[in-house]
Amino acid sequence: MPTAVNNWQTDQKAGNGKQPKPEYKSAFRILKSYINPHRKTFTLVTICTIIAIASELFQPYLVKIAIDDNLMAGKNDYSSLIVICAIYLGLSISSLFFTYLQNNLLQDAGQSIVSRIRKQLFEHxxxxxxxxxxxxxxGSLITHVSSDTEAVNQFFNQVLLTLLRDGLTLISILVMMFYLDTTLGLYCLLLLPIIALIAIGFRSFMRTTYQMARTRLSRLVAFVAENLAGMSLIQVFHQQKAQGELYKERNEDYFKANVREIRTAVTFNRTFDLLGNLTIAFVVWTGGKAVLGDTMEFGVLYAFITYIRQFFQPINAITQQWNTLQSATVAVNRIWGILDVEPEIKDAAKPVKINHDAIKGRVDFNRISFSYGNGTPIFRGLDLHINPGEMVxxxxxxxxxxxxxxxxxxxFYDVNEGSVQIDGNDVRHIPQAELHRIVGLVQQEPYLYAGSIIDNVRMFDESISREDVVRACEFVGADQLVSRMAEGYDTRLSEKGSGLSAGERQLISFARIIVFRPKILILDEATANLDSQTEQLxxxxxxxxxxxxxxxxxxxxLSTIMQADxxxxxSxxxxxxxxxxxxxIELQGVYEELYRHSQGEAAAASEAESANESAAAPEAHTIR
Ligand SMILES: Nc1ncnc2c1ncn2[C@@H]1O[C@H](COP(=O)(O)OP(=O)(O)OP(=O)(O)O)[C@@H](O)[C@H]1O
Ligand SMILES: [Mg+2]
Structure with a gap:
């Protein structure tokens, strides 16, 4: 199954560390254009964040006041103690409230931006x-629409919030520490680069383990998808055991990668905790000496220790979000890589005006040359002219x-040379929407959508009446098939019309084309899936x-086209x-040979069919 395999290949590349380099500048410029309309909300978010942080960070300082000015000062001032407690409570509530508000506002704005991007991407x-x-x-397009937009979602959900909230918290804590005690503050400031280095080192290692786990999971998923797609083949060739072995290998790989990832995470977090505790021990030692030597107040030491505890959390969060920021940046650039792709087939700047009812249906291929991409030419100067109303x-x-x-x-493609014309109008000058109303195409594998039969026939176009749909179905003989369904025309088809046979799906798609009344009708192998009686119908x-x-x-x-004009x-x-x-036939050339072959096949087929008929129950042939 190419989808899953390609997906896996994409992931493989990522796993090899060959991920595209994040280009922050362009990504931020793009995101900024989305953030701009929500400027007010983002300003409000910032204000809420500042208030929430201030409320939180003032709490230890309040305790310091209570200790130094009240408890240690030996005053029995209960009333001011109560005031301090009340303020403490007020600050806690304020912190809670503004954090909640900030989160909600950011989520609203972020989610609406991401949903806009997703919609834009799909439409594009x-x-x-x-x-x-x-x-x-x-497969890779599905990845872009799903996981790349999800990475952008995480940017708003986590990265932005962390950068804002934890960045501000870190700065404020440092300010408070310096305000409380310059020397101790300085020590802690020196500690900052060390912590950051350790964190960044660990993080990049963790990223590798994370990528590896992801790659292996994708391989596992691709393998399952492939097997599901070819399940009948596996069972027919009794491949269950062999495939089971292969699956076991991949499963074990994934298991190992997962364990490694978790171990790395645990080691990192505990190292970080240890570092935090060591710093606290250090502060207790130096600060304690200062308190004993009466050069520092006890409350200051208490507040300091509390701030140190809070100091590590934002650093941890920021380094953690660094990885997410990188993937989000790559994702944004990738999404915009798609959004920047201009459709090769575009409506002409000055399209011709078409009067749909006046279209006669003349088709001219005027000495056309064409190749897919830069491949070998498929046509070299082909000339074909089809008269209005002709059946070819x-x-x-x-x-x-x-x-x-x-x-x-x-x-769907443009010719390299020559032209394709309908009633003398070059198709490149006809607006595409109009062109596709003029030309109706029925392919071998008709595509049905999840939806009712009615909707599938009229392609969700409400302007087409139910009566028209029913008439079209009767016309192609699909009415018998529909009448056997539980809810008739309102029966909901599952995705791709599964549950219907290929021939039944084709009947529905015939009804579809009849409803849309194209001036030029193309059937491309459309009857290949139908049994000969349905085909006659x-x-x-x-x-x-x-x-x-x-x-x-x-x-x-050939029986389908024998009657053609x-x-x-x-060739x-x-x-x-x-x-x-x-x-x-008279020419005795290629066609005659094809015809002879098909006669042989037809004879064999009709023999087989009549054999079937005598063996099968009568209801097996109800769609005739
Ligand atoms: N999307 C594509 N990209 C590149 N090459 C293509 C593409 N589609 C078809 N081709 C190539 O163009 C040639 C003509 O293919 P085409 O599908 O038109 O054949 P066909 O006559 O319809 O065959 P069939 O009877 O099997 O449907 C083939 O060699 C095919 O490999
Ligand atoms: Mg074909």
Whole structure:
């Protein structure tokens, strides 16, 4: 399964330490543009933070006042003690209140920014051209939409708050310590770079272990995904044991990485605690001597020790957030890497005005040349002209370029040379929204969405009435299938229409195309999944639908196109034969050979089918 595998590869790169270098400048510039509209909120957050920190840091100082000016001074001043206690309580409540407020405000702003980014990203991706999806795996796009936006979320959720709150706390604590005792304050200031160095060293080690655990988890997930996708293959080839062994290996790898990560974290945290306690012991020793020597008040020592305790927490938090900041920066740059991609296929600056009802459906491929990216050319000067209302069948071996030709008509890609025209208008000049109303495409693998049958047929377009949908379903013979469902047309299909057979999904997608009444209808291997009787049903429907409508049918099964006004045989991107069925048979060329082969297959298939019919229960064929 390419998705999971690619995802794993992305993670592998990250695990090898080859992660893109975070470019803080551009990331911050981008984030700032998102923060700007929320400036007021962010100012309020800062004010709340300052009040909350002040309320917290003033508490030890209050105790110092109580000790030095009251208890140690030998005054029996109960009333001022009560006042101090009341203020202490007030400060605690204030700290609680403003912390709560600050958190809520920041979350509101942060979450709304992240949800905006997520929406923007998704909308942008849906506007990108098919050539982009050829180059980019859906796995990595899923990672961008999910975990990269999550990293930005963490930036607002944790990093910003930490930088603001813990940064301010650290500075304030230092100020308070210097205010209380300059010498001790100086000692602690000297300690700061040492602590920071230890913390940063540990953190980078922890990052490596974290990355490793993540890489191994991705490998594990990719492995499961692959196996789930190919479960039938595993069971048919009895691969359970072999796959189980492989899984065991990966699982053990992940287990080890996890244990290592946890051990590193525990070691770091305990080292940090130890460092904190050593500092306290040091302060008790030097401060204690000073108190005994009467050069320091006892309350000062008490306050100092309390501040030292609080000193380590913000340093820890800041170094911890450093990693998150790095991933967020990389994520932001990656997200903007996608947002900066311009769709290759864009509407012309001055598009032609199209009167949808006046479109006749003439299609011209004028000496077109085309290649995917810089690959080998698929078409070299192909010329094909289709008259309005004509039904053209296209046949050719696998890889001949049939689907590619249709992609050019739908303008999923642009030609390198020549032009594709509809009623004399270059498709590059027709607005895409209009073009896709003119050209309707039914592919071999129809895509159904999670939603009711009605919604799937009308593609969530409420302006199409229920009656129209029902009529379209009856028209293609999907009504029998629907009537067997528990809630009829309101039955909800699960994602990708699972639960329906490929042929049943195709019937629904036929109904879809009929509802949208395109002027030019393309069926690309659309009947390949249908049994021959359902195909006949579709064939009849097709005859009615193709009436007055240009229809291009690509089929391996020649019975589908025998009735076409013209059949075109494509080989290696060139038209090698063209004519009606009878003409081509007479020509005794490629088509005739294909036809002979298909006759052989058809005979075999009908034999198999009749054998089935006699064996199977009658209800097995209800969708006919
Ligand atoms: N998205 C793509 N990127 C690069 N090459 C592509 C892409 N799609 C198709 N090709 C190549 O273009 C050639 C024509 O492919 P195309 O899908 O048009 O063939 P086809 O006639 O529809 O075949 P089939 O009968 O199997 O559907 C093939 O060689 C294929 O490998
Ligand atoms: Mg094809």
């Amino acid at each position: 991706i849906t506007r990108l051209s098919m050539s982009y999806f050829d180059k980019t795996s859906s 069948g296209i046949v050719g071996t696998t890889g001949a370029g049939k689907s590619s030709l249709m992609s050019l008509l739908c303008r 579709i064939q009849r429907a097709l005859q009615v639908v193709s009436e007055g409508r240009t229809t291009i049918v690509i089929a391996h099964r 013209r059949i075109i045989v494509l 290696h991107g060139s038209i090698v034969e063209s004519g009606t069925h009878a003409e081509l």
